[in-house]
Structure formats: C-alpha cells, structure tokens
Amino acid sequence: MVLNNINTCKTGIIDVRCGKLSTNGGMMMHPNREQLQDILMRANQHARKQARELGASIYYIKDNKRIREDAEGNMFEISFNSEGNRLEVRFDKWWKK
Numbered sequence: 316m317v318l319n320n321i322n323t324c325k326t327g328i329i330d331v332r333c334g335k336l337s338t339n340g341g342m343m344m345h346p347n348r349e350q351l352q353d354i355l356m357r358a359n360q361h362a363r364k365q366a367r368e369l370g371a372s373i374y375y376i377k378d379n380k381r382i383r384e385d386a387e388g389n390m391f392e393i394s395f396n397s398e399g400n401r402l403e404v405r406f407d408k409w410w411k412k
Contacts, residue, residue: 380407 381393391403
C-alpha cells in the first residue's frame with residue numbers, strides 16, 4: 316500500500332489519503348491489520364510533528380484519563396471538580412510510555 320499524503324486541516328482533523336491497494340476483478344481489496352497500523356502510526360507521528368512545530372497541544376485519552384500534551388512534551392491529566400472547573404495536574408516525564 317502506498318501512503319500518498321497526510322494532511323492536517325485548520326481544525327486539526329487528520330486527513331489520510333491512501334493510494335490504490337490492489338484490485339481483484341474490479342473490486343478494491345481492504346488493507347490488512349499491519350497496513351492499517353502503519354497508516355495510523357504515520358498519521359500520529361505527522362500530527363505530533365505538526366503540533367510541535369505550531370506550538371499546539373495534543374489531547375487524547377490514555378488509561379481512561381484525559382491527557383493534554385503540550386508542544387514541549389509536558390503531559391497533564393485533565394479533570395473537573397464538583398463545580399465544573401477544569402483542573403490540570405502535570406505528569407512526570409517517566410510516565411510517557
């Protein structure tokens with residue numbers, strides 16, 4: 316499979332465009348698990364690189380925790396108190412993996 320390009324639009328949504336995988340009687344074959352994992356890994360790397368270059372944060376969920384990672388690689392757990400106010404607690408660098 317050929318990964319033609321990965322673009323992140325202004326809203327931060329990743330647009331992955333893949334080339335033709337293969338054809339069988341005019342029907343498109345679906346990528347296998349390894350190909351999909353490769354596409355997702357490349358999209359993730361590209362999004363992180365662009366976020367670092369722009370000084371933007373990346374938000375995701377890991378181990379049922381809301382995480383914000385800033386452009387310098389600092390990680391913060393996001394939570395909300397009983398009044399609905401947002402709280403951020405910084406993680407140490409060792410937690411990264």
